[in-house]
Amino acid sequence: MQSSKPMHLPFFKRLMQQNRRRFRYFLTRLETVKPKGMDKLAKEMDKEVWAETDCLACANCCKTMTPTFTKQDIKRISAHFNQTPEEFTEKWLYKERSTGDMMNKKQPCQFLNLKDNKCSIYEIRPVDCATFPHHTKKNFTDWVHVYKQNVEYCPATYKLVEKMMEKVGKI
Structure with a gap:
């Protein structure tokens, strides 16, 4: 998923179904174990994610x-x-x-x-x-519950969490 091609909705739904448990576990752990630098990392990755995301290919939120x-x-x-x-x-x-x-x-x-x-x-x-999807509304570590909800609906949030998992690794 490192390409800049739009993530179409049917593909996203399959990916989310395959990775739901893993993503939810990762985000749940981040609510209690807050690695240093997560807020800065989230802001950096947010910019990368939006360079790869075409909301008009999806509109799942709407x-x-x-x-x-x-x-x-x-x-x-x-x-x-x-x-x-x-x-x-x-x-x-x-x-x-x-x-x-x-x-x-x-x-x-x-x-x-x-x-x-x-x-x-x-x-x-x-x-x-x-x-929406509120990535930069608050610090990531204060807003993990929103990522946990939006990862199910938004390919941009999915990509952000996926990148964070790759960068942070297992907690």
Whole structure:
């Protein structure tokens, strides 16, 4: 997987299935054993990973996950559609019971064009989408639980964890 070819979704799903246990074990160990330099290593490898990743070849995040919409997201996106935030929310979103987060009612995302995997509201998309898969949101060692979740959905996260495993080796 060292090439810069896009990782297509069916291939990614097979790879993830084959490596799920190994990746989860590695990430679980990193939650308790925090080798020195992991945060710096994650930032360096993040740059490498994005040079090899074509999100439009996949869009799995948009097909299988839902972002959390902030009040600011709702206000901005509803204005784009000439709707009130309440109209937008009623049409497209629901409130998640356990967290109170506003989420998409359906998947794949209603704003995803399935023919080319492009977002129809890309310039005004939710902040959660713009920052996904959150590799550099916080230090790696403080954010391992998010990598553990996103490695299942995102080829870029998969590649990052794979590179870390190669570099760090067994913990």
